[in-house]
Each structure stands twice: as structure tokens, then as C-alpha cells.
Amino acid sequence: MTAISQAQRDVALDFIDLDRYPIADLENNSGAAFLAECQHSIEAKGWCNLECFLRQDALHKMNAEANALLPTAEVLRVKRNIYQGAIDPSLPDNDPRRKEFIHSAVQLADDQIPAETGLKQLYHSEILTEFVRRVQMKDQLYRCADEFQALNVVALQPGSGHAWHYDTSECTVTLLLQAADKGGEFTFLPNSRTDEDEDREAVDRLLDGDMSHAQTFSRGAGTLTLFRGGYSLHGVTKVEGSHPRITATMTYDEQPGTVIDDEISIRIYGKRVEDILASRKAGISG
Numbered sequence: 001m002t003a004i005s006q007a008q009r010d011v012a013l014d015f016i017d018l019d020r021y022p023i024a025d026l027e028n029n030s031g032a033a034f035l036a037e038c039q040h041s042i043e044a045k046g047w048c049n050l051e052c053f054l055r056q057d058a059l060h061k062m063n064a065e066a067n068a069l070l071p072t073a074e075v076l077r078v079k080r081n082i083y084q085g086a087i088d089p090s091l092p093d094n095d096p097r098r099k100e101f102i103h104s105a106v107q108l109a110d111d112q113i114p115a116e117t118g119l120k121q122l123y124h125s126e127i128l129t130e131f132v133r134r135v136q137m138k139d140q141l142y143r144c145a146d147e148f149q150a151l152n153v154v155a156l157q158p159g160s161g162h163a164w165h166y167d168t169s170e171c172t173v174t175l176l177l178q179a180a181d182k183g184g185e186f187t188f189l190p191n192s193r194t195d196e197d198e199d200r201e202a203v204d205r206l207l208d209g210d211m212s213h214a215q216t217f218s219r220g221a222g223t224l225t226l227f228r229g230g231y232s233l234h235g236v237t238k239v240e241g242s243h244p245r246i247t248a249t250m251t252y253d254e255q256p257g258t259v260i261d262d263e264i265s266i267r268i269y270g271k272r273v274e275d276i277l278a279s280r281k282a283g284i285s286g
């Protein structure tokens, strides 16, 4: 292979189990049938779960990369309600906007994940982005342009989970790099809200700890999951055992170039990002 064709080769071709998940050719035969299955799954259930999406060697590489970078990550402790907003104490006690949850995780923001890592290369794969766009049936879909939010690695330590929430974007893609020994299950209330309405009965039930109507599905390391996280209340149950559960979160947007407000970035990513933004402003004004 020449240097140029090597540089142009999409890493999806090497990292993803294309025999099982033929995402490189979605127009023909097995690829088209597979795409239709994924689209149906998102439409009917609000999620699409692709076990062993990564090839074993790619999974080991990306998990090793994540583990090597995590000591440089921030330890986050974000207080929020399920809509990712601040608590409004003037609301009635039983209003979900009034209920505070704490998200605590060791988290790498996009700018902390080097371009040469397999993980970043996979996120930047045009084949993968196109697959995500087609599954979500969008006319256009772009990788998130935000320097902090685009690709994150989230490690949940034993004893912590991911508190119930809606994502700020419609659809989310997660790649499980390291499963928990026990617990750490992704739990999901499909289509619990629309743009107009919310199924308060189901939401209140879940917030009160009754998971009987929520869905949990099997996700070993290497699983790619697409889900309507903006419309489906979800979270991760408490991680048990001796090691963290590690997920890569890939973010997309229907508009190109969208970035997150500084205030929200600081609320999510804390002091490090606050310092970066402040020194940038000082540089501009000074």
C-alpha cells in the first residue's frame, strides 16, 4: 500500500468486526439489511445495541489507551437534575426539576484524548459517522465540534453509577471499553418524553427506585450502543467489584460547528476547563 492510500484508509475497516456488522457498505445486500434492522430497533425501542462491535485487538488497544490516559483525567462531581439543569427550590417537592442527583466520575474531555489514539481515530472515521447518521435517519449529522464535549472517556469507579438523566443531544453513541465485574448496567426508560410531553408516572417511578419498567440489556466490553438519550431517561447502576467501568461517549450534532456555552462546559468539566477558558480570555483582552 502506498503512503497516500495508507493515510486515507479509514480505521473503521481495521477496528470494527465488519463480518458481523457490515457498516462499510450500507447500500448492498447484507449491509442494507443490517442497516434496516438497526433503524427499526431505534424506531421501535429507542436503542440499538451492537455487541462485540470492536474486534478484540482494537478493543484491547483502546482500553489500554483509556487506562493509560485516565490518571490525567479530572475527577468530576456534578450536581444536576435529570434535565441537566440546576435545582429550582421554588418548585413543588415532587417535581423532578427539584430533585438533585450527583454525577461523579473520572472523565477525560475531548482535548485530553490525543489525535493519534485509536479511540480518537475511530470517532473521526467517516464510515462510522455515516453509519450513525443512517441509523438515526438524519439528512445530515456531524461529529460534535466542541473541543471538550465531542469524545469523552468516562470511568465509573466501584461504588458509583451514572445518575438518571437526559442527554443534551437527541442521540448518543457509547462504546463500552471495560465492563464492571458486577453492576454498572446501562438502564433505560425508552422514549419517556417527547418535545411536548413527559411520561411523569414512569419517570417518577424510576426516580423513586422502581426499575421494573426500565430496560437493561447485556453489554460486554466492545459493545457499541446507539440510543435516543435526549428523549429517554437513562443512567448506569452502581459499579461493583474491583475495577472501574469505562465508556467512550461519542457526540454528534445535526448542525455543523456547534459548541457548548462556556458556563455549561465549566459546570460539567470543572476547574481545568475554567482555567483554560479564563487564560484564553485574559490572552485576548491582554
Ligand SMILES: O=C(O)CCC(=O)C(=O)O
Binding pocket: 154, 162, 167, 172, 174, 186, 229, 234, 235, 236, 247, 249
Ligand atoms: O456509560 C453509559 O453507558 C452511559 C453514559 C451516558 O449516559 C452519558 O455519558 O451521557
Ligand SMILES: [Fe+2]
Binding pocket: 165, 166, 167, 172, 229, 234
Ligand atoms: Fe447519557
